[in-house]
Amino acid sequence: MDTTLKNTLALLFVASEPISRKQLAQLNQSDEAAISQAITKLNDHLHGSGLHIVQHNGRYELTTTSEVAEVVATYFGDRPNSLSAAALETLAIIAYKQPIDKESIDEIRGIASDQTLRNLLSRGLIAQKQSKGKPIHYVTTAQFLVQSGLQSIDQLPVMTEENDAK
């Protein structure tokens, strides 16, 4: 394993919070493109190990994979933290359509989503994104990735096609 890979993995292991690509590049005295490549190689290397590197908004953190969720949950004495069906629906809409405003979410669900949005915000699974003069839009967070065991938002399962939905 080359130096950049070793350094990056070590830094992700010891970091107390997600590290930005920029900071990793600085620490490695390298550039961001090289870091992106290093992360891809590291994830290939870690495949099947029970660990992976999660990427969100240009920041990275080392987490366990969903394959080992059960044993880790047992270790921590965790109980499943379930979301209601309404919250999951809202979360799925935001995950696939982000950034998306409340009106669009309500349109898809056919019902107001105020309460479920508050619930998801309080759980840290979604965040608000506001641009001047535009309504608030919602996006998923790094916490969402961690809780769904995804490495990045690109790893969301493919939705059914419109024909399949009939």
Add this chain to the structure above:
Amino acid sequence: MQTGGDFVVSQGSYQGPLSLLLKLIENNKLTIDQISLERVTGEYLKSIESLTVNEDEINSFLRVAAALILIKSQDLLPGEASQLDEDLPSEEQLAEQLRTYKRFADAAQTLGQKMTQPSYRSAKIIRSAALTVTKIDPQQLHAQLTQINVKLKKQKDLRQKPAVRLRSLPIMDQLKSLLATLAAQKKVVISDWLHVSIEPRTKIANFLALLEAVNSGKATIAQSGKEVRWTQP
């Protein structure tokens, strides 16, 4: 539980009008198209009769009900091209909305399964976060706690929003009625004024009107305690 036809719809197992509609279509083993929307209209209307939801939610259910009734009426009166209400979705629009909803409902189910197997961050993150707290500013902490209290109160107020809009009953109307009765008959029997057959909300207003009449000196309570008497000349 609400029964309709050969199936059972359980309150709380659907998350809105589209969820209910979808469940009815699936329970009848139909596909999402204009014909199935017409067929489940009756069952949908029956299902929403006993819903316990807040006012915002019931409006959503009623909007879809209105769209379904319009669709059904157009089937019964073929050739009627004009819509009664342009704000309601057409048959095609409702079917399309339902298909879109189903895609996201399916995606939500898959997501839910994924969330039963989450990733975990290093426990160091939790420990180091605790260790980095070195200086607490009491004023800042107090301000933040006050903000949290305000937010919690707002959330609590929203949760306590009544499921049904309450009717207001002006006490003044009841007081005027009482004073008019006292002026004409010189007395009112309390048990009649607060009779058990009177609707509770009105009874409370009547009682408050009695108190006001006595407090303002326009009436007094008889020694027997059973009547209120007119004091005005």
